[in-house]
Amino acid sequence: MIFSILSPTPSLVARVSHPLLKEKQVSMDVLRLDLIHPLVSGNKWFKLHGYAEKAIPHKSSKLITFGGAWSNHIHATAAYCQQAGLKAIGLIRGEKPARLSDTLQDAIEMGMELHFLSREDYRAKNIPVELRALLESGEAVLVPEGGYGPTGKEGAAGIPGLIPEDPYDEIYCAAGTGTTMAGIIQAAGRYSRITGISVLKGHTGLENDILNLLPGMETLHPHLVSQDDHLGGYAKWDQGLIDFMNAWYEETSIPTDIVYTGKLFKAVMRRVAENHFDPGRKILVVHSGGLQGNRSLKKGTLIF
Numbered sequence: 588m589i590f591s592i593l594s595p596t597p598s599l600v601a602r603v604s605h606p607l608l609k610e611k612q613v614s615m616d617v618l619r620l621d622l623i624h625p626l627v628s629g630n631k632w633f634k635l636h637g638y639a640e641k642a643i644p645h646k647s648s649k650l651i652t653f654g655g656a657w658s659n660h661i662h663a664t665a666a667y668c669q670q671a672g673l674k675a676i677g678l679i680r681g682e683k684p685a686r687l688s689d690t691l692q693d694a695i696e697m698g699m700e701l702h703f704l705s706r707e708d709y710r711a712k713n714i715p716v717e718l719r720a721l722l723e724s725g726e727a728v729l730v731p732e733g734g735y736g737p738t739g740k741e742g743a744a745g746i747p748g749l750i751p752e753d754p755y756d757e758i759y760c761a762a763g764t765g766t767t768m769a770g771i772i773q774a775a776g777r778y779s780r781i782t783g784i785s786v787l788k789g790h791t792g793l794e795n796d797i798l799n800l801l802p803g804m805e806t807l808h809p810h811l812v813s814q815d816d817h818l819g820g821y822a823k824w825d826q827g828l829i830d831f832m833n834a835w836y837e838e839t840s841i842p843t844d845i846v847y848t849g850k851l852f853k854a855v856m857r858r859v860a861e862n863h864f865d866p867g868r869k870i871l872v873v874h875s876g877g878l879q880g881n882r883s884l885k886k887g888t889l890i891f
């Protein structure tokens with residue numbers, strides 16, 4: 588039901604042409620999850636689908652979740668629920684500001700009900716009493732922060748279904764909670780090595796968080812998590828990243844976002860430049876969307 592509203596794109600996999608890829612004889616395809624829907628950010632669609640599938644048969648009509656002012660997850664949850672006929676409730680980090688971010692304004696326009704939590708309450712995930720009652724009666728389903736959990740992973744395991752049979756030597760994705768990477772490993776890990784580029788600084792628990800979603804797997808090997816490409820930490824950026832994102836767009840027409848996919852493509856192209864891939868290797872990069880968050884930047888910073 589939900590997937591019928593995806594845009595009718597014949598294939599979301601696009602071959603990238605770039606002088607450095609040509610020189611190093613590396614072939615790169617991109618899975619353009621940023622194109623599946625104008626509002627629902629790529630990978631979030633899949634994770635939320637897992638939770639909605641859990642809610643609907645039990646007649647739960649509401650999804651409750653957490654996020655910050657520029658959160659792709661909040662934005663995507665609002666859009667998903669609007670389309671699926673569910674009520675979205677967002678618990679937002681921090682006191683209500685005088686001026687809402689574009690993300691939160693969109694969320695309200697799409698029908699999401701917002702509750703602002705103090706930073707302490709947010710950290711402790713203290714759910715307001717009236718909402719706790721909805722969860723206890725089964726009227727609402729709680730979606731953990733970032734969609735992390737087995738249910739989100741089952742949804743994300745649908746992502747490799749969009750890749751043509753053709754196997755890839757390596758698949759790269761951005762990792763926040765690692766739920767998306769876990770889903771991709773579950774569905775495609777036998778065919779390819781999956782590498783997740785962590786966008787958080789010192790997120791040493793990430794490997795374990797991923798393994799916890801993959802019962803039966805004792806180590807991530809041959810899959811990898813990179814802790815070296817976060818560029819300072821979550822949502823941190825520098826001029827080097829902006830320059831890369833602008834140049835990447837000029838050369839490939841692929842827009843990226845400041846928090847996840849800009850860092851992802853920069854990390855992959857650094858590996859290409861450093862001869863990390865043998866000539867003839869076929870790699871796939873999962874573009875997980877998130878472009879709406881670029882609105883937190885000053886106008887004109889990005890050329891797209």
Ligand SMILES: *Cc1c(COP(=O)(O)O)cnc(C)c1O
Nearest residue numbers: 763764765766767847875876877
């Ligand atoms: C949320 C998000 C991610 C991270 O997904 P996880 O499943 O939490 O690892 C990656 N890319 C984009 C664009 C996102 O919005």
